[in-house]
Amino acid sequence: MATTKLSRPDGPPSDVERIKHESNYLRGTLAESMLEPLSSGISDDDNRLMKFHGSYLQDDRDLRNERQKQKLEPAYQFMLRVRMAGGVAQPEQWLVMDELANKYGNGTLKLTTRQTFQMHGILKWNMKKTIQEIHQSMLDTIAACGDVNRNVMCNPNPYQSDVHAEVYEWSRRLSDDLLPRTRAYHELWLDEEKVASSPEQDEVEPMYGPLYLPRKFKIGIAVPPSNDIDVYSQDLGYIAVVEDGKLVGFNVAIGGGMGMAHGDKETYPQLSKVIGFCKPEQIVDVAEKIITIQRDYGNRSHRKNARFKYTVDRLGLKNVKAELERRLGWKLQKAKSFHFNDNGDRYGWVQGVGDSWHYTMFVQGGRITDDADYPLMTGLREIAKVHTGDYRLTANQNLIIANVTPEKKAEISELIERYGLTDGKRFSGLRRSSMACVSLPTCGLAMAEAERYLPVLVDKIDDILDANGLRDEEITIRMTGCPNGCARHALGEIGFIGKAPGKYNMYLGAAFNGSRLSKMYRENIGEDEILRELQVLIPRYAQERENGEHFGDFVIRAGVIAATTDGTNFHE
């Protein structure tokens, strides 16, 4: 068989490559920066490195202009993200997160779209204490951001616990195995003594090397028929194959990713493609080899084209598969058939195998906070004090109180009742299927509101749905403040990407089960125009849809929008 020679794009390395190169394995001048007393910020170079430690510097953008006039620097603060494979946490860990968010953070917790905790508003001088307390709770923040493998996602699947336990175990194995090996994190935050001898470069990061990856790398494991983790959006996706109630292996999908840049058609969201099947014990090996291919051939010149999806599209899927098999020394099996129903969550109480119960709670925007009329944070704290099972953070920013014993079920139900917590059933199907990234005021990339605004927009769309008898219809709606896609906007049946304050690009036509990307329907429009469009589309859907037809499929059949058949025609 003729082998195609693979190569990396030409061009000088980007500035971030320089920073990594000079950083001595992610140390940089962070130690000094964190102690500098005249600013609560750190330098741009150090902030790049900070990401590898699970955090980055942000500022409260609501206050930015006001503070500039006041001759005060921006209200700098750190975001801190936990590494927590599969979104599984213990009640004691919940209580630690809750305490840290209130003691050092802004008093809220964010459940992310990648199944982990995120805290905002931590001041520079409190970072070390926060990380140490997280460490004491048996969690860490290593590689939660940065050009490395990120938090590994995994279907929480509480109603099939046997398989879930096994799949979760593999996600944890991946998460641990793919960690950077540098001791920088332990030295900087946990006061680990520096080892005197300097090891050979190859020994420090045997897989990543001194420059790590060209860009972030994401892995997720789905268990059909649920595609809640949006397996096609991952750089590397695994699809569990279950036969006779037993896990036999995983289909392997590569080259997905959501991010793009406005006005740059060389960038686009892409869905991963299935290239074969491997046995459970082979998935770590597959992941390592895929990562080294991206390490060697990813674009280190242009960060906007550095994700693995561009590497795959540039080199060709077949060639990447051949290279993978060459590096593995064995061949993938033919992919097994599978089917996905949806990418949402199942709300409310569900009985799992054995005696255990699981309660999926709706958490709007993934934000755990106490509002005047909704004491969510307090309620969850009280539950954590008595809960004996564990938690699963879902990929849709919701929370599963999992493995509740029959004895505890009444007590936890009573607490849910007392604090008025909700499984979302009192809300519309649209709101239950909504997702928003953090965006303003803390995200430096945000061009428009997302988390703070989507609930308000949904209120208004709910009125249209009510008028058309579609209140309970599940339609996925996703909003991000910028095109980087933390809320996987390109897989929402109705998607929005922020362009400017109050202005969004509107996308339609994604599949309900996450297997087809959306396409831009209107550019740079405000709320009035958004509602005007939906006032036409929603009644049409109510009247013209076929039995069981989802909104994303309907708009395509009705000719409202053309189907995006591949990321490369997303902009067409």
Add this chain to the structure above:
Amino acid sequence: MQLQVNNSPFNQEQVDLLNRLLPSLTDTQRIWLSGFLAASAQNQAASGAPAAAPLATSAAPAASKEVTILFGSQSGNAHGLAKKTAKTLEASGFQVTLSSMSDFKTNQLKKVEQLLVVVSTHGEGEPPDNAISFHEFLLGKRAPKLDGLRYSVLSLGDSSYELFCKTGQDFDKRLEELGAVRLFDRVDCDVDFDEPAAQWLQGVVGSLNQAQAGSGAVAPTVPTAAAAATTESAYSRTNPFQAEVLANLNLNGRGSNKETRHLELSLEGSGLNYQPGDALGVYPQNDPALVDELLAATQWNPEEQVTINKQGEVRQLREALIEYFDITVLSKSLLEKLTPLAANKEALELLASDRLKPYIQGRDLLDFIREYGPLQGSAQDIVSLLRKMPARLYSIASSLAANPEEVHLTIGAVRYEAHGRERKGVCSVYTAERLQPGDKIPVYVQQNTNFKLPENPETPVIMVGPGTGIAPFRSFMQEREETGASGPSWLFFGDQHFVTDFLYQTEWQRWIKDGVLTRMDVAFSRDTEDKVYVQHRMLQQSKELYAWLEQGAAVYICGDEKQMARDVHRTLVDIVEQEGGVSREQAEEYVAAMQKNKRYQRDVY
């Protein structure tokens, strides 16, 4: 020959200026100046218009080799292009000053001869964050005339927005309005900016080079009227100047327990001068709400005409109580006059008792009248007993050299509750709550010869100024920056919280970065469990601090007298004792000697 008002056509100020200038001129300069004046007089006569920018008679003015590049960037593209432009120009032998608009000191703008602006537009036609203040300044009414400036604008934008490249267009148009001349036409770039930006850069370089080639010999420059005039201003404590408020802002961020006002006042036309370390006297107004309560309590007629002074000036009562009389301080002498008039005769007992001193603490005329009133006599009878509103003195927070014809103040708003009522500092809350830009406020300069920078610009200075005590040190730093003083400087600052109370934070950061300020240590007492104050920071650095003293550093302390200044003084003696290895007595003598030699100065209140 000395020029005088009676032997020349000049007024006193002009005479003074000329007498200072003329003896300093060389022969060449004298000859050039006479020729220049003759030529411009001819020009004026010929055209009938005022003389334009001074032109050398022999040669065209030299095109400068200096180029300033200002950028306003949100995503970094404009910044990147500005850097690239700077590199290219430097390669062609130009001297380039590259700065973000937010870092650029607007008072330098008039000195710039060749300006390149690289700026993006974001959102709906808005300037990027680091261009907002400069944009506001340049488009505002305080923008200077920019005759003689040559410029070009490169604007970045996204044509899918309605107001494409608006910020760049704003600058381009405004610079023209201010009298500047384009050296190359503006280029508006869309998202794909590389090519048009490259064309712009090529055009700009070409135009700058052409100007270079076309210029002749170095033209003489007109000496600027040296140093501010030393003439006495007509304004004084008794005849205060009505200064216009240019800016009035709160320096404390949201969530602070404090409110510290930064006030910028115009001294234009006043002839007022000051030195760093001087104070400004400010005449405030009483709170109209308090005056109305007083009028209600006394049942006086607000519109009654009252005589307010010996000169027999007459005002409406309400206005007089707001602007002219002190109604917030109870003094013993005032109570001696008021108690005989009080209906409640217990007032006389109070006056005679040792309860008087605590009573007058924190109480005002309204308290007294409510408790012991009503008072016998007419409104006129009573107000005639009141003293005139005294001026409040504030350490000046600016340098005239850095801010010509301006004075800046740093004023902490005083608010507290006492004796069942909310109390407000008269002047501080007047500035905090009622004084708006455009309003005028009576001021005068109060010299303070006991708080002056060392005469030798190389002398190191150590400055300790927590809270509003920071004010004179801002003035010191501005002055040292303007004069290029080379002496090292060290500032200790403290307040409650880092995030909200770091007064003038971005200015100190810039001075540290630029090397104007050598060191800065900060103490934020409420950010940590054990309260840390400036004196603790001094002690932590005792070795280094003593080394500075031994090198002749001058020490300045400004701020609260009762607690801070005493603690700092004690700490200073501690440090000398500890680091100098001397007895307590000797350490005290050491500090006393510093004081005597003006190396230890305090401005405390």
